[in-house]
Amino acid sequence: MLANFLSVESLFYLAGLVAVIASFKVVTGKNTVHALLYLVVSLLAVAVCFYLMGAPFAAGLEVIVYAGAILVLFVFAVMMFGLTTDETKYAPQSKGLSFWVGPIILAMTLLAELLWVIDNAQLQQQLTANVVSAKQVGMLLYGPYLLAVEIASFLLLAGLLAGYHYAKPESRGTHL
Amino acid sequence: MSTTLLAALPFYPLVSFLLLIILGKRLSWQQASWLSVGAMALSALSSGVLVYQLSQSDVHVLTVQLWSWFSLKGSTGIADVNFAFYLDALSSVMICVVTGIGFLIHLFAAIYMKNDENFSRFMAYMNLFIVAMLILVLADNLVLLYLGWEGVGLCSFLLIGFWYQEKDNVLAARKAFIVTRIGDTAMAIGLFMLFKSLGQLNIVDVTQAAQVSWQVGNNDAYWIALLLLGGAVGKSAQLPLQTWLPDAMAGPTPVSALIHAATMVTAGVYLIARMHGVFLLAPEVMQYVAWIGASTLLLAGAAALVQTDIKRVLAYSTMSQIGYMMLALGAGAWSAGVFHLMTHAFFKALLFLTAGSVILALHHQQNLFKMGGLLKKLPVESTLFIIGLICLMALPGTSGFFSKEAIIAELWSSPTAGAGLWWCAIVGALLTSIYSCRLFFLAFLGKQRFDTQLHIEKSKLLRMSLLILAALSLLGGLISLDLQAVFTDMSAPVNKVNEPYWLHTVAIITPFIGITFSWFYFARYRITSNAEIKASQSMLSQFLRSGLGFDALYQWLLIKPYCFIARLNRRDIVDQMIMLNAWYVRLWHDTLSTSQNGSLRWYAAAFGLAIVCLVGVVTL
Amino acid sequence: MTEIPLEHVLFLSCILFSIGFVGVISRKNTLFMLMSLEVMLNAVGVAFIGAGSAWRQADGQVMFILILTLAAAEVAVGLALFIRMQRRYRSLDIDELNEMRG
Numbered sequence: 049m050l051a052n053f054l055s056v057e058s059l060f061y062l063a064g065l066v067a068v069i070a071s072f073k074v075v076t077g078k079n080t081v082h083a084l085l086y087l088v089v090s091l092l093a094v095a096v097c098f099y100l101m102g103a104p105f106a107a108g109l110e111v112i113v114y115a116g117a118i119l120v121l122f123v124f125a126v127m128m129f130g131l132t133t134d135e136t137k138y139a140p141q142s143k144g145l146s147f148w149v150g151p152i153i154l155a156m157t158l159l160a161e162l163l164w165v166i167d168n169a170q171l172q173q174q175l176t177a178n179v180v181s182a183k184q185v186g187m188l189l190y191g192p193y194l195l196a197v198e199i200a201s202f203l204l205l206a207g208l209l210a211g212y213h214y215a216k217p218e219s220r221g222t223h224l
Numbered sequence: 225m226s227t228t229l230l231a232a233l234p235f236y237p238l239v240s241f242l243l244l245i246i247l248g249k250r251l252s253w254q255q256a257s258w259l260s261v262g263a264m265a266l267s268a269l270s271s272g273v274l275v276y277q278l279s280q281s282d283v284h285v286l287t288v289q290l291w292s293w294f295s296l297k298g299s300t301g302i303a304d305v306n307f308a309f310y311l312d313a314l315s316s317v318m319i320c321v322v323t324g325i326g327f328l329i330h331l332f333a334a335i336y337m338k339n340d341e342n343f344s345r346f347m348a349y350m351n352l353f354i355v356a357m358l359i360l361v362l363a364d365n366l367v368l369l370y371l372g373w374e375g376v377g378l379c380s381f382l383l384i385g386f387w388y389q390e391k392d393n394v395l396a397a398r399k400a401f402i403v404t405r406i407g408d409t410a411m412a413i414g415l416f417m418l419f420k421s422l423g424q425l426n427i428v429d430v431t432q433a434a435q436v437s438w439q440v441g442n443n444d445a446y447w448i449a450l451l452l453l454g455g456a457v458g459k460s461a462q463l464p465l466q467t468w469l470p471d472a473m474a475g476p477t478p479v480s481a482l483i484h485a486a487t488m489v490t491a492g493v494y495l496i497a498r499m500h501g502v503f504l505l506a507p508e509v510m511q512y513v514a515w516i517g518a519s520t521l522l523l524a525g526a527a528a529l530v531q532t533d534i535k536r537v538l539a540y541s542t543m544s545q546i547g548y549m550m551l552a553l554g555a556g557a558w559s560a561g562v563f564h565l566m567t568h569a570f571f572k573a574l575l576f577l578t579a580g581s582v583i584l585a586l587h588h589q590q591n592l593f594k595m596g597g598l599l600k601k602l603p604v605e606s607t608l609f610i611i612g613l614i615c616l617m618a619l620p621g622t623s624g625f626f627s628k629e630a631i632i633a634e635l636w637s638s639p640t641a642g643a644g645l646w647w648c649a650i651v652g653a654l655l656t657s658i659y660s661c662r663l664f665f666l667a668f669l670g671k672q673r674f675d676t677q678l679h680i681e682k683s684k685l686l687r688m689s690l691l692i693l694a695a696l697s698l699l700g701g702l703i704s705l706d707l708q709a710v711f712t713d714m715s716a717p718v719n720k721v722n723e724p725y726w727l728h729t730v731a732i733i734t735p736f737i738g739i740t741f742s743w744f745y746f747a748r749y750r751i752t753s754n755a756e757i758k759a760s761q762s763m764l765s766q767f768l769r770s771g772l773g774f775d776a777l778y779q780w781l782l783i784k785p786y787c788f789i790a791r792l793n794r795r796d797i798v799d800q801m802i803m804l805n806a807w808y809v810r811l812w813h814d815t816l817s818t819s820q821n822g823s824l825r826w827y828a829a830a831f832g833l834a835i836v837c838l839v840g841v842v843t844l
Numbered sequence: 845m846t847e848i849p850l851e852h853v854l855f856l857s858c859i860l861f862s863i864g865f866v867g868v869i870s871r872k873n874t875l876f877m878l879m880s881l882e883v884m885l886n887a888v889g890v891a892f893i894g895a896g897s898a899w900r901q902a903d904g905q906v907m908f909i910l911i912l913t914l915a916a917a918e919v920a921v922g923l924a925l926f927i928r929m930q931r932r933y934r935s936l937d938i939d940e941l942n943e944m945r946g
Binding site: 056057060061064067068071072074075077080083084087090091094097098100101102103105106109110113114117118121122125126128129178180184185187188189193196200201203204206207208210211212213214215217 | 897900906917919920
């Protein structure tokens with residue numbers, strides 16, 4: 049009964065629900081850092097979805113690159129702004145731990161899900177049946193999509209240079 | 225030799241014009257007058273030589289082609305329009321008049337205008353006028369003729385408005401230009417029609433083609449002749465486009481003598497005489513010509529009776545005499561008309577120049593009622609003026625007598641004129657003698673009515689030019705014009721009408737009747753001891769003085785409505801329609817630029833809206 | 845063969861996309877706008893991965909990786925611009941930047 053209930057589909061719907069709720073909180077949030085935390089949760093939930101859809105490689109990338117690298121970038125930027133709260137006037141006062149409750153609950157749900165999947169052999173078998181492996185992705189990336197990869201690398205280079213240039217302290221006499 | 229001479233004829237004054245206009249005020253009076261008068265003397269000499277050679281040789285026609293101008297593709301093949309001159313008996317008369325009288329008037333003008341600060345500009349325009357007039361009369365084709373035609377119009381405009389600081393002169397110049405332009409437009413349309421139906425523009429070819437392809441009374445011939453008549457009427461100041469000529473007297477007197485008496489205003493007569501081949505095919509138009517001539521003759525004569533300005537009297541007299549020429553042309557008396565053109569050029573130039581001397585002597589006083597008693601003060605000028613007047617009145621023996629009698633003699637029996645027009649001509653002659661006497665009595669007899677010291681010009685050259693003109697006026701009647709070669713070939717068959725025996729007698733004694741009448745009627749002008757005489761102020765006189773109200777009529781009929789429409793359409797309705805585009809664009813500009821509010825979130829929302837619409841279109 | 849229906853994946857994707865879009869146009873804070881953009885990109889990623897797994901093709905994942913690179917570059921440039929904006933205008937309010945209005 050429980051096993052039936054916790055099939056791959058239902059796990060996916062749960063993760064999707066978490067992602068939707070977290071995204072909603074990101075958009076409606078008042079505090080930047082809180083919103084960032086919800087964003088992390090949203091990304092993790094999407095990563096779980098990827099995993100359940102049979103794309104473990106994409107899920108890994110989602111966690112590593114998005115939830116890891118990009119979010120860290122956000123956090124650093126927010127730190128550079130030196131914002132304690134949302135800059136808008138109507139930001140509510142901090143109320144202790146209450147703001148952490150939401151993200152914790154959502155993250156715990158996801159954690160429980162993952163643990164359940166890993167622990168359950170039947171589900172594991174179901175999942176591995178229709179996996180698109182990292183090897184296939186790699187073959188494709190460095191085969192037919194080589195040009196796209198090259199372009200993406202240029203994009204990243206351009207992003208790097210632009211980021212460096214814009215974030216540099218404004219020296220006298222130079223403008224954007 | 226003679227072709228070279230012919231080709232070079234207009235180039236002497238042209239070179240002089242160019243030098244004068246380029247060097248301008250850098251030339252001294254001596255240099256400028258030597259240049260311009262010398263060029264005219266050369267022209268006059270070479271045209272004399274040309275005419276002599278032509279009369280000696282067997283051929284009656286001399287042509288020379290300077291260069292090809294352009295060719296037109298017409299209905300009957302390609303018509304070449306060349307810069308070519310054509311000299312026959314008719315154009316010989318004209319070049320003699322233009323260069324000969326032009327030379328004398330240039331000579332006079334050089335002294336008359338001596339103290340004007342724009343002397344060289346004046347002489348340059350005069351030379352340019354001679355160039356244009358020579359092109360007009362020598363033109364081998366109608367396009368070149370039209371070039372000269374417009375050229376003389378331009379020079380007339382420039383010279384009437386020579387003293388352009390005076391408002392009256394400028395207005396007169398503008399009026400002359402616009403009124404003659406109406407006639408010129410008609411003429412241009414006539415030329416287009418001519419080319420369309422005959423495919424020819426060369427004058428000789430046109431005449432031949434017209435003879436071949438048109439019957440008498442042909443519709444095309446009627447309209448073309450009528451439109452050409454329109455051009456002639458405008459240029460020659462005939463009814464109904466005569467209003468510009470009296471005002472044109474605002475220009476310097478030599479200009480009035482050269483352009484508005486001797487040469488340019490007779491260009492219309494020349495045009496009709498030149499195109500007689502076409503006119504003969506349209507007898508109705510010939511009648512119109514005759515009637516226009518007769519009515520102008522009478523109206524201008526009546527108006528001349530009451531003018532107070534000496535130059536305006538002469539202007540109306542010119543109109544009236546050109547009316548005679550038109551009458552002659554309309555009656556088919558081509559030679560007589562051209563003959564009168566020539567003699568009129570002599571004596572009218574003489575009258576104008578003498579009047580110019582008088583005006584100069586009186587310090588630019590032109591009002592007849594402020595003259596009087598000049599016979600004793602200015603005996604030479606008075607004598608010359610009398611000579612001019614007796615020619616104008618056509619007293620027996622003078623040049624005017626021969627030419628006017630030649631005209632009157634042909635009227636009675638002409639198929640396109642007749643007895644009615646004959647009587648018009650006689651009444652016109654009567655009027656001519658009356659206004660001439662009035663002019664003479666007012667200006668030269670009676671008591672002195674001015675109190676300024678006379679400024680007497682003692683220049684020999686001035687006197688000489690006047691004396692030559694006087695001699696020409698008196699003896700010009702003896703010049704026998706051999707125009708048979710030009711006009712014989714296609715004269716309409718004359719059915720001889722029995723002429724009453726008294727015709728010639730009446731014609732000869734008419735001027736004497738007029739003189740006798742005026743001797744008594746204007747006695748108070750002649751012998752008044754009272755220094756104050758006034759012009760008649762009756763309604764009739766005022767009506768006549770204003771040129772029979774034509775100016776007022778045109779003002780009321782044409783200018784007022786035109787101004788009214790112009791005022792209504794002040795903001796140009798077509799322009800407004802075009803501006804509607806601009807307004808529409810501006811509307812969109814405003815709309816779209818308010819949407820460009822600089823707010824990024826609005827743009828993002830617009831993106832979203834667009835996507836919603838797009839998806840909606842795709843899915844629904 | 846348990847498989848998640850493609851429609852449901854796409855529903856999830858659309859819901860996430862809409863949430864992100866609403867965030868982009870309703871938030872004045874540029875940081876929040878950027879985060880909402882991330883949510884939107886993520887939603888697109890979900891659609892690609894879902895489609896890829898439905899047809900058992902790796903292309904979906906390739907696309908996701910490309911989107912990932914795009915997002916990384918975008919975030920880097922965007923954050924750098926916000927830092928500069930913060931310096932110049934002392935604010936992260938996007939409505940302050942309306943100098944290019946027509």
